[in-house]
Amino acid sequence: MITLLHRLPSGDVELTELDASGRALGAAVVVADDDWIDEVRRREAATAPRWAWDDTPRWHPRLLAAGVEVGRCLDLRLCHVILRGSAATVGSELHGAPRGPWDVPQSAPVATDALVVVEPESLPDPLAELRRQRAAVESSPGRAGLELLLAAESTGALVAAEMHEAGVPWSTEVHDRLLTELLGPRPAAGQRPLAMQHELDRVRAALDDPQLNPDSPADLVRSLRRAGIVVSSTRQWELQQHEHPAIEPLLRYKKLQRLLVANGWSWLDQWVRGGRFRPEYVPGGVVTGRWASSGGGALQLPKAVRAAVVADPGHVLVVADVAQLEPRVLAGLARDGAMAAAGAGDLYEGIVRSGAVATRQEAKGAMLGAMYGATRGESGRLLPRLARAFPRAMALVEEAARTGEQGGVVSTLLGRSSPRPGDAAARDAFPPETAGPPVDGDARAWGRFTRNFVVQGTAAEWALCWLGVLRRRLRAREAAGEGRARLVFFLHDEVVVQAPDDLADAVADDVREAAVEAGRLLFGEAPLTFPLTVEVVRDYGQAG
DNA sequence: CACTGATGCGCG
DNA sequence: AAAGCGCGCATCAGTG
Numbered sequence: 001m002i003t004l005l006h007r008l009p010s011g012d013v014e015l016t017e018l019d020a021s022g023r024a025l026g027a028a029v030v031v032a033d034d035d036w037i038d039e040v041r042r043r044e045a046a047t048a049p050r051w052a053w054d055d056t057p058r059w060h061p062r063l064l065a066a067g068v069e070v071g072r073c074l075d076l077r078l079c080h081v082i083l084r085g086s087a088a089t090v091g092s093e094l095h096g097a098p099r100g101p102w103d104v105p106q107s108a109p110v111a112t113d114a115l116v117v118v119e120p121e122s123l124p125d126p127l128a129e130l131r132r133q134r135a136a137v138e139s140s141p142g143r144a145g146l147e148l149l150l151a152a153e154s155t156g157a158l159v160a161a162e163m164h165e166a167g168v169p170w171s172t173e174v175h176d177r178l179l180t181e182l183l184g185p186r187p188a189a190g191q192r193p194l195a196m197q198h199e200l201d202r203v204r205a206a207l208d209d210p211q212l213n214p215d216s217p218a219d220l221v222r223s224l225r226r227a228g229i230v231v232s233s234t235r236q237w238e239l240q241q242h243e244h245p246a247i248e249p250l251l252r253y254k255k256l257q258r259l260l261v262a263n264g265w266s267w268l269d270q271w272v273r274g275g276r277f278r279p280e281y282v283p284g285g286v287v288t289g290r291w292a293s294s295g296g297g298a299l300q301l302p303k304a305v306r307a308a309v310v311a312d313p314g315h316v317l318v319v320a321d322v323a324q325l326e327p328r329v330l331a332g333l334a335r336d337g338a339m340a341a342a343g344a345g346d347l348y349e350g351i352v353r354s355g356a357v358a359t360r361q362e363a364k365g366a367m368l369g370a371m372y373g374a375t376r377g378e379s380g381r382l383l384p385r386l387a388r389a390f391p392r393a394m395a396l397v398e399e400a401a402r403t404g405e406q407g408g409v410v411s412t413l414l415g416r417s418s419p420r421p422g423d424a425a426a427r428d429a430f431p432p433e434t435a436g437p438p439v440d441g442d443a444r445a446w447g448r449f450t451r452n453f454v455v456q457g458t459a460a461e462w463a464l465c466w467l468g469v470l471r472r473r474l475r476a477r478e479a480a481g482e483g484r485a486r487l488v489f490f491l492h493d494e495v496v497v498q499a500p501d502d503l504a505d506a507v508a509d510d511v512r513e514a515a516v517e518a519g520r521l522l523f524g525e526a527p528l529t530f531p532l533t534v535e536v537v538r539d540y541g542q543a544g
Numbered sequence: 545c546a547c548t549g550a551t552g553c554g555c556g
Numbered sequence: 557a558a559a560g561c562g563c564g565c566a567t568c569a570g571t572g
Contacts, residue, residue, distance in 0.1 A: 216568065217551060231557085235552065238557050258553060261566055286562060290556085297564055300555040326556095372560035380559070452561040456556095492556045492562095 001025070002074065003049040004130060005036070005059060007122045015039060017049070021138065022131040033119065041068045050074055052130055054123040056157035056283075057107050064165045071475070075157040076129050077102055078284050079150045083133055088142030088415040094132050102129060106282060142415045148521060149414035149461060153284060155468035159487060160281035160291065162471075166486045167276025168298075168309055169498060174539070175268055175308035182304070183256055186265050193260060199253040206246035214253055262297060263305050271296035277309075281490070288453055289416050289460040290492060299491055307541025309489075309496070316504045318485075319543035320511040320534045321494035322466075324348065327367050327393075328530055329459045332523040333413055336392035340528050356389035357382055370397055371455050373448035397451045404450025405443045412457035413522055421446050458522070462530070463493055465518035470495065473510040477503065489540075496540060504536045 002018040013036035017025040031039050040063060043049060052074040053059045063070060080094070080102040089095040101123050123129070137146050179186070184194030192200065204212050209223045217234045224231050229242050236254065239247055271277055277296060285292025293299045311317045322328075324347040331339035342350030351363035362378075366386045369379030370393070387394040400410045404418070411417045421442070467490060474497070478484050485499035485507045499507040515530045535543045 218569075233551080233557065235557065241557085254553085258566095262554065288562065290562070292563060294564075297554075297566095300553085300564065302554055304554095321556095369560060372562095374560045377559035448561065456562060494556080 001047065001049045002052050002130075003043060004052045004127055005040075005122075006054075006126050007058075007119055009121050011119055013039075015043075016127060018052070018127075018130070020134070022127070022134045037063060037066045037068060040070065041066070044068065044070050048072070052076060052126070054126050054129075055107050056154075056161055058120065058122075060158060060161040061165065064161065069162075069475070070158070071472075072151070073154045073158055074130070074150065075154040075283075076126055076133065077104070077106065077123065078153050078157060079133055080129065081284060082149060082153060082416055083136045083146070085417050085419065086140075086142075086146065086415045087409050087411050087417045088140045088146060089136040092132075092136035092139055094136040106285075108280075140415075145414040148465070149412075149416060152414075152461065152464040152468050153289075155471065156283045156291070156464045159467050159471055159490070160283050163281060163487055163490065164278050166488050166498070167278040168488050168496075169312050169315075170272045170275055170277045171308050171310040171539075172268060172272055172275070174310060175272075175305060176265070178305060178307060179259070179264060183260060183264070193256070196253055196256045196260065199249040199256065202249035203246050203253060206244070206249070214250070215257065220250075259302065259304060262300075263302055267296065286460075287419055288457040289412065289464075290456065291460075291490070298489075301491075303541075303544070306543075307539050309540035311498055311538055315498050315500055316536050316538060317488075317540060317543070318497040318499055318504060318507045318511060318534065318536055319494070319540060320497075320508075320515075320532045321544075322463075322515065323531045323533060324367075325462065325493040325530070326371055326455050326459045328528060329413075329462055329522075330371065330393050330396065330455050331390075332519075332526055332528050333454065333458055334390075334393040334396035335526065336390050336396075337527070339390040339393045340526065342390075343529060345531070351386075351389070354389050356385050370394060371452055373397075373401060373451045397455065400454045401447035401451035403447075404453075405447035407443075407446075408450075410450045410454050412454060412461055414458070414461045416457050416461070418450050418453045418457075459493065462518050462522055463490075465521045466514050467495065469514040469517045469521075470497075470510055473514060474507070477506065477510075482506070508534045508536060 002020065004016045004018055006014040008014055011033045012030050013033065014028050014030045016028040019025055048071050050072040051070050053076065055077045056073065056075045083089050083094045084097055137143055140146055183196060187193050200214055203214060204210050207223050207227045212223050213219045220234045221231060227244065227246060229244050231238050236251060239251060279296050279298030280294045282292040282294060327347055328343050331343060338354065342354050344350060348360045348363040348367070351357060351367070352360055357363050357366055362382055365379040366382035369383060370386055374380045403410050407421055409417050409420060471487065474485050483500040483503045485497050485503050487495060488498045489496035495511065497507050497511065511534055512532055515532050519528055519530045537543050
């Protein structure tokens with residue numbers, strides 16, 4: 001059963017019970033804003049329906065703040081985006097509908113500690129939208145996949161809000177100590193940290209340029225060239241090609257500058273409050289279905305500061321990541337038995353054992369090249385050998401690339417489809433819908449995008465299922481009185497769970513078993529494995 | 545002054 | 557200056 005929540009213009013909330021196709025099972029009930037949370041609490045305890053609402057950040061944070069943790073939802077906005085674009089809904093009213101009010105970015109989460117919260121009205125007519133969606137799904141030849149995808153995407157939205165609420169446990173003291181060790185004591189505003197000044201002095205001396213501004217690429221290129229180091233940019237990779245006394249201190253300076261600017265003291269001041277880092281996660285924020293984030297660069301948390309993620313007293317962090325997720329997903333997508341067999345253990349070692357290439361490094365390079373569309377260099381050269389060993393996998397990505405080059409649409413296993421060329425950049429814009437075959441020079445690039453889309457997008461679906469199953473298992477332990485373990489971080493193919501000490505082993509099992517179940521949900525009984533590295537640590541820096 | 549695009553680098 | 561995908565963010569440099 002579904003229960004739809006709809007915030008009316010008056011601010012009251014309407015609850016409507018629906019069957020799985022969106023038919024009303026009784027009269028709608030309207031409750032005042034002050035009462036809807038208790039109403040949800042009561043119904044969740046009684047019948048645990050699937051809650052349908054326009055946009056999870058408009059509802060779930062307030063429920064969480066009140067201690068109400070719903071089990072399941074349907075995020076109509078996220079589902080709309082998937083169904084409108086999916087090749088599996090052709091012929092439905094939703095398919096390819098003009099951009100409208102449901103095609104907007106997720107709303108900012110409602111402030112839970114404000115004295116007065118002004119609730120925006122729901123997106124227009126959520127009941128009609130839900131029915132359009134159900135019609136599109138139920139008439140689709142890809143129905144089973146879409147049902148799973150919509151459920152997983154919606155559960156992801158719950159997890160995103162819950163992780164924001166939980167926050168990443170963050171030790172300001174450890175972070176400050178790390179910074180001080182690497183950079184020197186925190187300098188006054190506008191001053192360079194001592195360690196950076198030291199490197200800069202050496203660069204300036206080596207280049208004989210006391211006025212050099214190291215933060216200006218243009219100035220730096222000029223200065224390097226004057227010293228006989230002919231570069232056309234200041235990228236690490238290019239600088240490393242040159243032998244000169246200025247290079248090493250310059251690279252060290254740039255590393256430190258990066259740390260200072262991206263995750264230094266001002267980052268700490270801005271983003272860590274009360275021992276927690278609370279980024280906004282944006283489910284479906286990437287066209288492939290991956291999450292994006294905003295605020296504090298959560299998905300780019302450098303390894304150098306991860307030691308500042310420290311479990312609360314009496315708790316540990318269970319850190320798990322999937323080994324070689326994308327190539328394994330490709331093996332499943334393409335039903336490539338040889339590749340699946342190579343992935344029984346370490347996939348890249350397996351490829352070496354298959355005889356396709358000589359070293360693990362080659363296997364990895366070739367595999368990434370296949371999924372990203374390399375044509376030249378080392379990995380481009382190895383592709384034919386990979387194609388001989390794993391013809392089905394290679395054929396799948398080649399086909400996806402050709403489709404994209406011709407302006408066509410490709411889809412993930414569960415049915416998320418790629419945008420049409422020209423539509424991707426405009427996905428947040430409102431009306432203009434420019435689409436067409438890519439213009440010649442861009443065709444190859446679009447082919448690389450669609451080639452990667454099927455793999456990255458299906459891997460994102462695997463990860464959503466993993467997350468959803470794991471969430472269910474953690475909730476079950478809590479319901480059984482074993483203790484409260486919480487997801488606190490998710491990074492494409494990696495999760496961090498904070499668990500009470502005595503639950504560590506159980507949670508480690510949950511994470512592993514969730515991976516097995518995710519594999520089954522996507523690929524059934526296909527002989528695929530998704531091995532995890534699972535570590536129980538006090539701080540995130542000890543993992544990996 | 546505010547905005548925009550390019551650059552560079554962190555993550556997967 | 558990456559070859560080869562997807563992001564977010566800070567900064568610089570040029571423009572309005």
